[in-house]
Amino acid sequence: MKWQISELFGMSVYSDKAVFLGKVEDVVLDVTNKKISGLALSNVNKDVIDTKNYLGVIIPYRIVKEVGDIIIVRHIPGAFKVAGEPLFGE
Template identity: 50%
Template sequence: METQITELFGLQIYTDKGMFVGEVEDVMIDVDQKKIEALVVSKVNDQLFELKNFKGLKIPYRIISAIDDIVLIRHLPGAFTGGSAEEE
């Protein structure tokens, strides 16, 4: 996966099961390792997460499957509180 960091801002994030997670607000970079560490999410789907005392959501870069018109992440069973009956 190769893309400009600025192209990530505003992209919608979905799980590989089609669940909307939110939008890319920022990118966390590990300067020492010269790699992207995580994506910071805004406009978080409040049906997937309990948002009491919400401090922000970071998606670890290692669970990203693809980036193009959207960001596709691996669905992590148990990571989301709401959603559909298809969840494992």
């Protein structure tokens, strides 16, 4: 399936556990390998992602499972907060 990169902007991103993560603010490109390397999210759900006072977060494109009306990413154990406590990087 082909689509324009600009179609990703503003799309909602959910985990495959049906948890809202944020909205696509920008796309990170790997121009050497001619592929998308990440999605920059804004309006991040701070209940599940610890942004450490940054405005957003970049998620690797390799965890994207589906792109349609929304973007679904693979859940990675330890990457998201559980019960308000960050599990990754602390």
